[in-house]
Amino acid sequence: MEESAKPGLRIREGDCAVLKRDEVFKAVLVLRRRKVIFEKQWFYLDNAIGHIYGTTFEVSSGGSLQPKKKMEETTTETKEAGTDNRNIVDDGKSQKLTHDDIKALKDKGIKGQEIVQQLIENSTTFRGKTEFAQDKYIKKKKKKYEAVITIVKPSTRILSTMYYAREPGKINHLRYDTLAQMLTLGNIRAGNKMIVMETCAGLVLGAIMERMGGYGSVIQMYPGGGPVRAATSCFGFPESFFNTLYEFPLSKVDSLVSGTFSSETLPSEPEYNVPVEEESNGSVDEKQTLIQETEEESSTEAVMESNETEEQETMDLAAEDTEYKESKEKGNKENIREKQRKQQERRRKLVETAALLEEKNADGLIVASRFHPTPLLLSLLEFVAPSRPFVVYCQYKEPLLECYTKLREKGGVINLKLSETWLRNYQVLPDRSHPKLMMSGGGGYLLSGITVTVEKVQSDASSLEAQKIEEPTSKKRKLQELHC
Amino acid sequence: MSFVEYGDTIKDGDTAIVFLGHESMFPVKVQHGSKTQTKYGVIRHSTDLIGKRYGSKVTCSKGGWVFILHPTPELWTMNLPHRTQILYSTDISLITMMLELKPGSIVCESGTGSGSLSHAIIRTVAPTGHLYTVEFHQQRAEKAKEEFQEHKVEHLVTVKNQDVCKNGFGVSDVADAVFLDIPSPWEAIGHAKSALKIEGGRICSFSPCIEQVQRTCLAMEEHGFTEINTLEILLRVYNVRTISLQIPDLGKAAKDNSSTGFDSSNQSNQGSLYGILQQGTAQFKSGVPLKEMVGHTGYLTFATKSLF
Numbered sequence: 001m002e003e004s005a006k007p008g009l010r011i012r013e014g015d016c017a018v019l020k021r022d023e024v025f026k027a028v029l030v031l032r033r034r035k036v037i038f039e040k041q042w043f044y045l046d047n048a049i050g051h052i053y054g055t056t057f058e059v060s061s062g063g064s065l066q067p068k069k070k071m072e073e074t075t076t077e078t079k080e081a082g083t084d085n086r087n088i089v090d091d092g093k094s095q096k097l098t099h100d101d102i103k104a105l106k107d108k109g110i111k112g113q114e115i116v117q118q119l120i121e122n123s124t125t126f127r128g129k130t131e132f133a134q135d136k137y138i139k140k141k142k143k144k145y146e147a148v149i150t151i152v153k154p155s156t157r158i159l160s161t162m163y164y165a166r167e168p169g170k171i172n173h174l175r176y177d178t179l180a181q182m183l184t185l186g187n188i189r190a191g192n193k194m195i196v197m198e199t200c201a202g203l204v205l206g207a208i209m210e211r212m213g214g215y216g217s218v219i220q221m222y223p224g225g226g227p228v229r230a231a232t233s234c235f236g237f238p239e240s241f242f243n244t245l246y247e248f249p250l251s252k253v254d255s256l257v258s259g260t261f262s263s264e265t266l267p268s269e270p271e272y273n274v275p276v277e278e279e280s281n282g283s284v285d286e287k288q289t290l291i292q293e294t295e296e297e298s299s300t301e302a303v304m305e306s307n308e309t310e311e312q313e314t315m316d317l318a319a320e321d322t323e324y325k326e327s328k329e330k331g332n333k334e335n336i337r338e339k340q341r342k343q344q345e346r347r348r349k350l351v352e353t354a355a356l357l358e359e360k361n362a363d364g365l366i367v368a369s370r371f372h373p374t375p376l377l378l379s380l381l382e383f384v385a386p387s388r389p390f391v392v393y394c395q396y397k398e399p400l401l402e403c404y405t406k407l408r409e410k411g412g413v414i415n416l417k418l419s420e421t422w423l424r425n426y427q428v429l430p431d432r433s434h435p436k437l438m439m440s441g442g443g444g445y446l447l448s449g450i451t452v453t454v455e456k457v458q459s460d461a462s463s464l465e466a467q468k469i470e471e472p473t474s475k476k477r478k479l480q481e482l483h484c
Numbered sequence: 485m486s487f488v489e490y491g492d493t494i495k496d497g498d499t500a501i502v503f504l505g506h507e508s509m510f511p512v513k514v515q516h517g518s519k520t521q522t523k524y525g526v527i528r529h530s531t532d533l534i535g536k537r538y539g540s541k542v543t544c545s546k547g548g549w550v551f552i553l554h555p556t557p558e559l560w561t562m563n564l565p566h567r568t569q570i571l572y573s574t575d576i577s578l579i580t581m582m583l584e585l586k587p588g589s590i591v592c593e594s595g596t597g598s599g600s601l602s603h604a605i606i607r608t609v610a611p612t613g614h615l616y617t618v619e620f621h622q623q624r625a626e627k628a629k630e631e632f633q634e635h636k637v638e639h640l641v642t643v644k645n646q647d648v649c650k651n652g653f654g655v656s657d658v659a660d661a662v663f664l665d666i667p668s669p670w671e672a673i674g675h676a677k678s679a680l681k682i683e684g685g686r687i688c689s690f691s692p693c694i695e696q697v698q699r700t701c702l703a704m705e706e707h708g709f710t711e712i713n714t715l716e717i718l719l720r721v722y723n724v725r726t727i728s729l730q731i732p733d734l735g736k737a738a739k740d741n742s743s744t745g746f747d748s749s750n751q752s753n754q755g756s757l758y759g760i761l762q763q764g765t766a767q768f769k770s771g772v773p774l775k776e777m778v779g780h781t782g783y784l785t786f787a788t789k790s791l792f
Contacts, residue, residue: 009683054684054790155584177578177717184577187556189607190587191489211608213587363490385492386539387554397722401769404724414503414551418722418771421574426714426783428701433694452539452551 008236011048011055011151016234018158020150022143025162027154027234035063041147053153061109068148082128096122112146119145132432154234156183156207163203163231164443171200171231172370172395175443177423179204182366183211185448186391190215192363193356195383197221197250197376199369202232204393208366209241217244219353219362221253221380223371246353253379261354263347361385368393373447374403378410386412386453393444400447412454420445485538485554487603487635488610494533494552499635501553501563502527511555511563513634524548555635557603567624570600571665571690574719575781580608582786583661583686587612592655592679593663594618594648594672596628601663606632606640615641616655616679618648648672653679665690665782670703677707677789684790692782700785709787716783722771731764 011017015030019038026038032046043063048055057065082088097119105115119141120126129137152158160176168174182204188194188211196218198204205220209232212218220227227247255261362384367376373392384390390413394400400418407413421443425436485491485498494500498514504522512520518529525545527533532542538554553559558573571579579601585591589609596602596619605615619625625645632638644654649668652675653659662676662685669689676687687709689700697714704712 052683052791054788157581157584160581176581180577180581181574184573184580184604185558187558187607189488190611210586213612215587215611361492385490386537387552388490388539389556389558397771398769401724401771405769415506418724420720420722422718422720424716424718426697426716428694428697428712428714428785430698430702433698450539450553452553453537453541455541 008153009052011051011053013049016154016236017045017048017053018152018154018162018234020152020158021148023165025152025158025165027159027162038149039147041149048151051151053151056148056150058112059147059149065149079131079134080127081131081134083130085130085133088125088128094123094125095119096124112142115145116141154236156210156235159203159231159234160207163201167201171203172368172393173442173444174200174204174368174393174395175421175423175440177421178393178443178446179207181419181421181446182368182391182393183207185389185446186364186366187389188212188364188366192216193361194218195221195357195362195365195380197365197367197369197380199223199228199371200231202227202229204366204368205229206232206235206237209237209245210235214238214241214244216363217246217356219246219248219356221248221250221376223250223369246349246356248350248353248357250376252350252354256354256357257379257382263351263354357383362388364388365390367391370395372399374399374406377403378406381412381451384451386451388451390449390451392447394447395444397445400445403447407449412452413449414452416447416449418445418447487555487557487560487637488607488640490554492537494536494538496529496534499555500533500538501555501559503551503553509553509559509563511560522548522550524550557600557607560603561600564598564600566598567627568595568597570598572600572719572781573604574717575690575784576601576604578715578717578784579663579688579690580604582784583663583688585609585613585661589613589660590616590658591661591663592616592618592653592659592676593665594653595620595666596624596643597665598624599628599631601665602628602632602641603635603637605663606637610637610640613640616644616653616659617641618644618646618653620645620647648675651675655679657682660685662687663690664688667696668699669696670699673700673703673707673709677709680789682791684788687787687789689785690782691785692780694783697783697785704785704787709789711788712785713787714783714785716780718778718780720777721774723774725770725772726767727770727772728765728767731766733764 011030013030013032016027017030019026019028019036021039024039028036028038028045030045030049032049033044035042036045041059043059043065045065047065048057051067056068058068060066102115102119105118116138120138123137126134126137156179157176160174160179163171164173164175186194188208190213192212193216194208194212196205196208197220205218205227208218214237252261360383365377365380365384365388367373367380367390369376373394377390377392381390392400392403394403397418397420404416404418407416423443424439427434427436485495485500491498494514496514496516500512500514501509502512502520502522503509504524512527514529514533516530516534520527520529522544525548527542527544527550533552536542536552538552540552541549542552543549561570561573561576564570583591585605585608587609590613591605591609593602593605593615594617596617602615602617609615617628619628622645625643629638629643632641632643642654646654648664648666649671652672653662656678657680659679659681662679664672664676664687666672669691680687687704689697691697691700701712701714
């Protein structure tokens with residue numbers, strides 16, 4: 001096997017990979033001897049390790065993956081076909097093979113392609129169908145019996161599509177094209193200093209980090225005890241990307257803005273890569289989701305730790321009393337020192353992050369959370385430099401209406417725009433091209449704008465009032481209309 | 485400033501965006517001694533612009549004021565001089581994400597056109613990626629080259645003046661992504677495939693007409709592309725307005741103390757439901773769609789090249 005020139009080209013153990021079958025995606029951790037369920041099939045990923053991402057596999061007996069070679073399509077001789085369906089009666093009896101017959105074929109280990117062929121031959125109505133109907137029939141049977149899985153590398157495109165289809169509740173129903181708009185409107189790129197506030201399982205954070213390529217820095221604001229970054233770990237970023245990722249608790253924002261920040265009281269222990277299980281929405285009924293994978297790992301780690309301390313204790317008991325007491329005290333002291341060291345490190349990082357925020361020179365702000373956007377925007381915009389874009393996502397339109405109004409009152413922003421995108425998929429086939437039957441009913445709303453310098457006002461009046469005083473009277477009304 | 489990096493203060497040689505108000509802005513080349521005319525008066529670059537912070541308010545000679553903004557590809561798209569029909573940020577956003585562009589990506593594009601998408605791609609692949617863009621119209625290719633130089637991004641882009649359908653992109657086995665916005669994209673699919681890396685990549689074709697899409701999808705299939713997917717994206721903008729609707733006068737019931745219905749005398753009841761300010765109207769905030777919206781730009785067809 002030749003050496004792959006680039007890292008990340010081949011599937012490696014420990015990678016987060018995405019399984020794909022037609023339009024269905026699922027993220028899994030690549031581990032040996034670990035059973036994976038996907039689309040009603042059980043298999044092991046062992047054989048996939050070492051292959052290039054994008055390889056297609058078939059599940060063979062025993063649950064092992066076999067790479068599928070590209071088969072030559074059966075030659076399209078002019079097959080017999082009908083002209084329309086006026087004589088086709090759907091009585092449910094046109095297929096001569098029974099459930100048991102098909103099961104027997106499957107048990108014999110007959111390949112999917114052959115099963116489809118058998119179904120066609122044993123269908124009384126197949127010859128009478130139109131070419132298009134035959135095509136549709138074959139496609140349908142192939143989808144059911146030719147189970148082919150592709151293993152793809154995670155990316156914003158793949159993960160945002162997957163999350164929207166599987167667990168939209170976890171990402172506040174942020175549709176992937178809306179996310180795409182946010183990344184572009186926010187001018188997310190290498191070298192920026194971004195402030196992000198999201199409760200989308202870390203998907204938005206990951207998307208931003210991907211577009212920044214490890215350059216620049218990201219400060220993630222979080223509610224509660226710590227940021228949830230379940231999706232972020234799926235991207236497979238190198239460790240270096242996380243050196244410039246900071247986090248800051250929302251609960252300290254007010255104190256920072258008012259200048260009364262202190263690092264004394266820290267929020268309770270943050271849960272970084274152990275994701276918080278939010279309400280499951282039933283679509284994830286298979287046991288081995290990625291989230292469960294990481295949870296299992298952390299629990300095995302915990303078991304290992306407790307084993308070690310147990311061993312130590314049994315050893316201690318065997319020793320003499322004083323020695324036992326001393327070593328136990330040492331053990332406790334070690335634990336306490338470790339805890340203190342960690343706390344100090346966290347405090348140091350918190351102070352460092354606070355300093356970064358206090359510079360008030362961030363290059364942009366992205367908000368996508370389950371919280372009402374108005375208070376978030378009004379406070380977090382304080383940390384953004386002038387002439388920088390900001391984008392707020394909300395599942396609903398109404399909170400953004402209020403946000404818009406409050407921002408107008410506050411001033412310091414221009415080019416405010418409230419928008420949503422419509423996305424439509426098409427079927428493109430010769431003589432059969434049309435939009436698909438179903439389309440997404442909604443993908444959320446965006447409010448975007450650009451910051452500008454806020455004029456320092458002498459009087460108590462708001463900046464809008466001050467502007468009125470500045471301008472010559474004749475131009476007053478016209479200018480106000482135009483500047484909004 | 486730079487189209488690929490933020491700067492704080494306006495410098496000589498920068499391209500800045502002058503913002504006059506809603507839907508009213510234009511780009512300006514900052515130069516010592518230059519003057520720019522606006523409807524609010526003159527802006528003198530040396531005194532009013534150079535050295536000022538981006539985002540500042542600048543008062544013009546007649547007394548009105550404007551904001552000076554740092555350029556971004558999105559602002560550039562809204563203000564660039566059109567030599568051709570351009571792609572707007574809505575389509576650009578989806579293209580960027582679906583082609584999986586990021587710092588370090590190598591991208592091939594044709595046609596360059598007015599450089600709208602080009603600027604967005606350059607911004608995304610900087611500082612380590614590269615854009616190879618092909619334009620068969622000589623003057624447009626020249627103008628694009630000039631603009632990239634003016635915007636200080638020429639190190640990230642190579643402009644070629646040739647016909648992509650006949651001669652391809654001029655590179656092979658290097659691209660992570662290819663983008664086509666040409667009249668006959670199906671003729672360039674083969675060249676696109678060879679420009680893409682051997683291990684695979686993404687392709688996108690943008691066509692206004694469904695017939696073009698049909699031919700392109702067929703060509704993609706024949707060349708072994710997978711995951712072929714056609715979609716379109718439309719932008720809906722809302723204006724935030726406070727609306728007052730008049731409450732209809734349904735008359736009064738015969739008895740004096742009847743308090744049914746939604747009539748204007750029962751303000752204490754309705755006051756909680758709607759923001760009734762004055763007799764007979766209900767007020768509320770609404771996101772009002774515009775009278776007209778863009779209904780179609782083009783169909784976007786994406787596909788994947790893989791080894792299999």
